[in-house]
Amino acid sequence: MLIATGSDSKTREIVKSLGHAIVEPVPSLFTFNIKDKRIDGLAGVSVENVTLKMDSIITQGALLITHWGLSGPAVLRCSAWGARILFDKKYTSPLTINWLGTYTFDSALEVLQRNKDWKENARKKVSSHSAFSQIPLRLWKQLTNFISDKNWGDLSKTELRKLAQELTAGEFTIQGKGIFKEEFVTCGGVKLSEVDFKTMQSKMVDNLFFAGEVLDIDGITGGFNFQSSWTTGWLAGSGLGEFFFTNPR
Numbered sequence: 001m002l003i004a005t006g007s008d009s010k011t012r013e014i015v016k017s018l019g020h021a022i023v024e025p026v027p028s029l030f031t032f033n034i035k036d037k038r039i040d041g042l043a044g045v046s047v048e049n050v051t052l053k054m055d056s057i058i059t060q061g062a063l064l065i066t067h068w069g070l071s072g073p074a075v076l077r078c079s080a081w082g083a084r085i086l087f088d089k090k091y092t093s094p095l096t097i098n099w100l101g102t103y104t105f106d107s108a109l110e111v112l113q114r115n116k117d118w119k120e121n122a123r124k125k126v127s128s129h130s131a132f133s134q135i136p137l138r139l140w141k142q143l144t145n146f147i148s149d150k151n152w153g154d155l156s157k158t159e160l161r162k163l164a165q166e167l168t169a170g171e172f173t174i175q176g177k178g179i180f181k182e183e184f185v186t187c188g189g190v191k192l193s194e195v196d197f198k199t200m201q202s203k204m205v206d207n208l209f210f211a212g213e214v215l216d217i218d219g220i221t222g223g224f225n226f227q228s229s230w231t232t233g234w235l236a237g238s239g240l241g242e243f244f245f246t247n248p249r
Contacts, residue, residue: 018202025187060102062074101134189215195215
């Protein structure tokens with residue numbers, strides 16, 4: 001028998017009744033619902049490379065601001081690696097964003113100080129002249145809103161440090177999963193240590209095979225989940241074929 005029923009809860013109960021352990025499924029690969037004035041009205045704005053930190057999870061990649069919060073590869077990876085953490089926290093958690101990707105506080109502060117020291121910048125508004133080309137101007141204006149009336153030449157050391165902190169370790173709050181799409185996949189399912197991955201046959205029950213999302217497998221993007229289903233399906237089909245060939249009736 002081959003079980004390839006995805007995340008169907010009734011099938012999980014049947015598998016459990018056969019003696020298999022089931023890792024409790026939880027949502028994975030979802031966007032973040034975040035309401036914050038710093039990203040309000042910026043739907044469609046993207047940043048090519050950011051670093052996110054949520055609890056012990058750190059991810060890096062592109063980020064997209066949406067009508068309801070944040071999406072993009074960096075967010076989806078964070079939701080995948082942190083699926084169980086977020087589930088336990090009821091999808092409310094602090095999120096730290098480094099809008100500059102790999103910049104540290106000190107390296108960002110150095111760039112900001114140089115911008116302040118340039119004579120040609122002295123009378124230019126901070127909000128209108130970004131120090132970092134990777135941050136879209138619309139986003140830059142909102143991240144620098146607390147000094148929107150200041151010229152570069154007038155910034156104090158305290159203001160420069162506050163801006164460096166905002167750019168490299170901005171504090172946001174996840175307030176739930178994205179409002180339009182619950183999730184792409186679930187993590188959880190049949191415990192992997194109980195399956196022979198050469199044939200996808202159960203180690204607990206003779207003549208029982210598994211494939212797809214019924215297993216405790218989930219990828220960090222949707223494409224990996226398709227590949228997992230195709231690969232385990234091929235292995236299970238080959239395993240079944242070999243079983244019937246070597247055990248003819």
